[in-house]
Amino acid sequence: MKDGGEGQRARLEALLAAGRPNPWPARAWAALLVGLMLYAAIAFELIGAKFVDGLPRLAGAAAMMLPPRGWEHLPEWLWALGETVAMALLGTLLGALAALPLGFACARNTLPLRMLQFGFRRFADALRSLDHLIWAIVFVRAVGLGPLAGIMAIALVDAGTLAKLYSEAIENTDRKPLDGARSAGASGAETIRWGLLPQVLPNMLASALYMWESNTRSATILGIVGAGGIGYQLSDRLRVYDWGEASTIILLILVAVYAIDLTSARLRRALIVGA
Amino acid sequence: MGTALAVRDGRARVLADALAAYRRRRRSRAALGAILFAAAVLLAADLGGFDPVRLVAGLPRVREFFSLLVPPIRSGQVIEDLSEWYWGLGKWLRLLADTLLMALLATGLGTLGGALLSFPAAANLTPGPVAYWISRRVLEFARAVPDLVFAIIFVFAFGLGPLAGVLAIALHTLGAQGKLFAEANENIDMKPLEGVRAAGGSPRDEIVFAALPQVLPNWISFTFWRFEVNVRSATIIGFVGAGGIGLELYEALRLSYYDDAGAILLIVACTVFAIDWASEALRGRIMHGAGA
Structure with a gap:
């Protein structure tokens, strides 16, 4: 009886093992990744004197951040913060508007000319392959210092990112409503309006709102290269090691980011569940 | 009727x-x-x-900027011109390797920290309201402060070089991953946890055997995506001296060495392309494997 149970167990385990994928490739990859990280940790002196020596200095800087000082600059900083929020809003809006036609051009089912569609997709990839900060440098040169450069930097990266997300949403739509619209005699544009848009619009709005949140965070640092907003004030205070005033600005940024996150979450719920 | x-x-x-x-x-x-x-x-x-007028007036300068990035390459001596353009290739590739290692290490450290904090920060798994409140605030702080700001502070503490960049990106990653992981944790089915508890498992067993298997596919997907984001961050974190290829790029742009800036930008863009593509392919394969 006991032997029979053991034999059955062995057979079951053999069956289970046969069903499982070979674990060794995954283990080799994991070992390689961990090895690379370990190498980096040693090469960058994370495991080493540099890290240990820096900790007291970090604690010193953190101690000097308290209490937050410089409240007399508050009006100036609030203005700069407003500039930052405005940059994120306009940049996202322009980016989302540009991404709409680009997204359709990047989707296989709305642009059947494969060569052209592939080209548009690589163009969108190129837009988002460079960080906001690099585009901001380019636009500071073109349109001068100030938030306009930041708006354009955010708009370009967003156009690329949102076009990718939009095209994926468009490719994942159900064909049947499109066929239905077409068989009812709709033109090409009408098919997209009544067959496709209702399927992707909530998705698109949600993506755009998510980018707005993310861009508000990105916009807080664009000032480092002169593209306007609170980032200029912050990097200025940090460069001269004015930790007290820097911590006030960081506090303001936290409040603004938190407020935008809450607004965006509420809007998303209202627009998408309510639709 | x-x-x-x-x-x-x-x-x-x-x-x-x-x-x-x-x-x-x-x-x-x-x-x-x-x-x-x-x-x-x-x-x-x-x-x-x-100001649309200023914008339109500036657009030709954007084109001019991009045309300056690529030096003239004559058809007769393509190899010579290219090798002159990429005179610093060895140095740049080394910096690029640094950049990728920074992104990798920061993703690893930040994801580990975020994963640990995501349990107290999930309403259904937290040991108590105090742990919940503290872990949520820590994650919010780490997420809301941009990595470049952390980088400036860490360069002061740990000196110039990749260490500051790794720590800065890792801290920001911790916040971002922790929040996403906590949301995934909150969406799990609690019945397997009850099963483990009924079978005499400890709270740790509940997490390892009942919660983790449910969230792991989501976590892996978020981690690949975060690695892509971090590669981009690592390319610019050098702007403030925190290591990687960013400092070289920033100097070239600041000093108007357009050829160098163009060469570096092209390398960076190609690398980001390649990483995105590989990460997407890998993610697809792993997710498909997990589903099967």
Whole structure:
């Protein structure tokens, strides 16, 4: 009886093992990744004197951040913060508007000319392959210092990112409503309006709102290269090691980011569940 | 018979009226929303100094900038011109390797920290309200402060070089991953955890054997995506001296060495391309394997 149970167990385990994928490739990859990280940790002196020596200095800087000082600059900083929020809003809006036609051009089912569609997709990839900060440098040169450069930097990266997300949403739509619209005699544009848009619009709005949140965070640092907003004030205070005033600005940024996150979450719920 | 029809007509009219009222309410709410949105955009355009004239006037300069990035390459001596353009290839590739290692290490450290904090920060798994509150605030702080700001502070503490960049990106990653992981944790089915508890498992066993298997596919997907984001961050974190190829790029741009800037930008863009593509392919394969 006991032997029979053991034999059955062995057979079951053999069956289970046969069903499982070979674990060794995954283990080799994991070992390689961990090895690379370990190498980096040693090469960058994370495991080493540099890290240990820096900790007291970090604690010193953190101690000097308290209490937050410089409240007399508050009006100036609030203005700069407003500039930052405005940059994120306009940049996202322009980016989302540009991404709409680009997204359709990047989707296989709305642009059947494969060569052209592939080209548009690589163009969108190129837009988002460079960080906001690099585009901001380019636009500071073109349109001068100030938030306009930041708006354009955010708009370009967003156009690329949102076009990718939009095209994926468009490719994942159900064909049947499109066929239905077409068989009812709709033109090409009408098919997209009544067959496709209702399927992707909530998705698109949600993506755009998510980018707005993310861009508000990105916009807080664009000032480092002169593209306007609170980032200029912050990097200025940090460069001269004015930790007290820097911590006030960081506090303001936290409040603004938190407020935008809450607004965006509420809007998303209202627009998408309510639709 | 006639009265029944009349009653039905009456009911239909009530329903039609209700529908019309609902539509009116929806329309007026939509109009109010549109007005608020337009006002916000106009306010933002004013505050952000959005000046179409200045923008249009500047656009030729964007084109000019990009044309300066690529030096003239003559058809007769492509190899010579290319090798002159990429005179610093060895140094740049080394910096690029640094950049990728920074992104990898920071993703690993930040994801580990975020994963640990995501359990107390999930309402259904937290040991208590105090742990919940503290872990949530830590994650929010780490997420809301941009990595470049952390980098400036860490360069002060740990000196110039990749260590500051790794720590800065790792800290920001901790916040971002922790929040996403905590949301995934909150969406799990609690029954397997009850099963493990009923079988005599400890709270740790509940997490390892009942919670982790449910969230792991999501976690892996978020981690690949975060690695892509971190590669981009690592390319620019050097702007403030925190290691990687960013400092070289920033100096080239600042000193108007356009050829060098162009060469580096092209390398960076190609690398980001390749990483995105590989990460997407790998993610697809792993997710597919997990589903099978």
